Amino acid sequence: MSIDDVRAALLSTLNWDHHYQVHITGGEPFLNYPILLESTKIAVELGIPVYIETNAGWALDDATVNEKLSELRSAGLQTVLVSVSPFHAEKIPPERTLRLIRIASQIFGLGRVIIYQQQWLDKIMQFGIEKTNPLGNYVSAFGTKDTGKLFWQGYGLISGGRAGYELGHLIPKKHPAAFENDRCSYELLHAHHSHFDLYGKFIPGFCGGISLGSWRDIPNLEDEVNGGTMPPLIKILVKKGPFGLYELAAREYGYQSLPEGYAGKCHFCVDLRRHLLKKGGFDELSPIQFYEEL
Numbered sequence: 001m002s003i004d005d006v007r008a009a010l011l012s013t014l015n016w017d018h019h020y021q022v023h024i025t026g027g028e029p030f031l032n033y034p035i036l037l038e039s040t041k042i043a044v045e046l047g048i049p050v051y052i053e054t055n056a057g058w059a060l061d062d063a064t065v066n067e068k069l070s071e072l073r074s075a076g077l078q079t080v081l082v083s084v085s086p087f088h089a090e091k092i093p094p095e096r097t098l099r100l101i102r103i104a105s106q107i108f109g110l111g112r113v114i115i116y117q118q119q120w121l122d123k124i125m126q127f128g129i130e131k132t133n134p135l136g137n138y139v140s141a142f143g144t145k146d147t148g149k150l151f152w153q154g155y156g157l158i159s160g161g162r163a164g165y166e167l168g169h170l171i172p173k174k175h176p177a178a179f180e181n182d183r184c185s186y187e188l189l190h191a192h193h194s195h196f197d198l199y200g201k202f203i204p205g206f207c208g209g210i211s212l213g214s215w216r217d218i219p220n221l222e223d224e225v226n227g228g229t230m231p232p233l234i235k236i237l238v239k240k241g242p243f244g245l246y247e248l249a250a251r252e253y254g255y256q257s258l259p260e261g262y263a264g265k266c267h268f269c270v271d272l273r274r275h276l277l278k279k280g281g282f283d284e285l286s287p288i289q290f291y292e293e294l
Contacts, residue, residue, distance in 0.1 A: 001198045006039045008216060009196045010046055010169045015218040021049035023081065030058040033068060037075060044076030051079035051114070055088045056100040065103045073107050081114040084121055086135065086155065094129040097121075117155065135167075145169060152263075158206050162265025162294060173261030174268075176246050182265045184237040188212070189225060199287045207266075209273055209290035210234070213284075231284035233276070242269040245276070253279050270294075 001009070013022060019074040022043060029036045029052060042073030043050035048064075052072070059065045060236065069080070082101050089097070104113045115121070126141075127133045138147040148170030152230050157163050184207075201211035202221060212234065224230065236244040249255035255275045262268040274294065277285045285291070 001035070003035055003038050003042075005200075006035065006075055007042050010039075010043055010048055011286060012196075012218050013048060014046065015222075021051065023051050023053050023146070024153055025053040028057055030054055030068070037071060040072055040075045040077050050077070051081055052077060053081040053083065054100070055083045055085070055092060056097040057088070057092045057257060059096040059100040062099065062103060065100055066107070067108045069104055074118070078108070079112045079114060080108060081116055084114055084124065085131065086120060086124060086138065086151070089133045090126045090135055091132055093132055094124050097124075098129060116160075116195065120155070158266055159262070159264035160206065160266035160270045161208050161290075163268065164263040168263030168267060170245065171263055173263055175261045176243060176257050176268065179241060179246075179262075179265045180243045180269050182241040182243065183239070184241050184265075184269070185239075186239055188234060197287060199289075201287055209285060209287075210237075211286045231282070233273075233282055233284050241265065242272060242283070245272045249275055 010022065013020065024036060024039055024043075038051060040052070046081055056188075072080075072266040076189050080100075082097060082104065084097060100114060101115060124133060127137050129206065135147075138150060142150065148167075151157055151167060157167065159168065159226070187205040187207055188210070189204070193205060195203040196215040197203060200214050200216050202213055202218075203210065210233075212225060212230070215221075228235075233245065236248060240247075244267070246255070246257070249272050250257075253276060255272060258271060262271065273285055274291055276282055277291050
């Protein structure tokens with residue numbers, strides 16, 4: 001986002017009449033540190049509670065971490081969330097994560113450093129901290145079945161995005177009929193966590209690739225949702241869930257289900273949406289970059 005877009009996004013949240021906080025994330029927000037610092041200052045200026053979410057990939061040495069966190073603390077930042085994840089450790093040596101946790105705790109205080117998910121620290125560190133940890137290490141150590149439980153139940157993977165395709169082999173898959181009674185009204189309309197992306201799209205919950213509309217006009221967006229004038233695919237997902245999309249996609253757009261089945265309802269949904277996107281005409285399937293990068 002440009003800094004003007006960041007300011008517009010933060011200002012738009014002031015339309016909400018309930019308590020909330022904003023997390024600044026990405027991708028990795030420290031990859032554009034000047035924007036991150038300025039975004040923090042704007043949030044503080046507007047009186048919006050804000051924290052930063054980071055994967056620690058940038059924490060190469062103590063001096064760099066001290067300098068940036070101290071500057072952010074002086075700018076008014078109150079809290080830092082450090083992501084502890086086997087999927088980050090696949091690309092980021094865990095020593096960087098440990099360094100960030102240590103120095104952040106010194107600068108902000110223990111109560112102002114959120115370690116998400118802390119229970120994974122010991123699991124990740126058993127493979128060493130100086131090098132990255134390929135996911136295959138877990139399969140070698142625990143076997144396929146137990147690794148599947150670790151990732152899918154223990155970590156709480158969501159099967160949308162790449163996870164269903166890349167890690168779905170670690171759990172039993174299901175066929176379309178298994179999702180016939182699964183609705184998406186909570187995820188789309190009532191989730192207490194949502195995202196504003198750099199294209200102006202309002203993404204509900206963790207539903208990557210689905211937009212309810214523009215975050216630039218929150219009052220109008222809320223009126224549309226409350227009035228039931230949702231985009232057609234959103235309406236289907238709210239009322240019938242992914243199985244409703246399946247009926248539409250199979251009946252009118254030639255969709256054929258994956259022979260091996262799906263890792264979960266979100267995997268089922270994203271595969272259906274990939275197919276429907278190719279047919280065109282669904283503005284709610286955005287940003288298109290989500291699908292291009294799958």
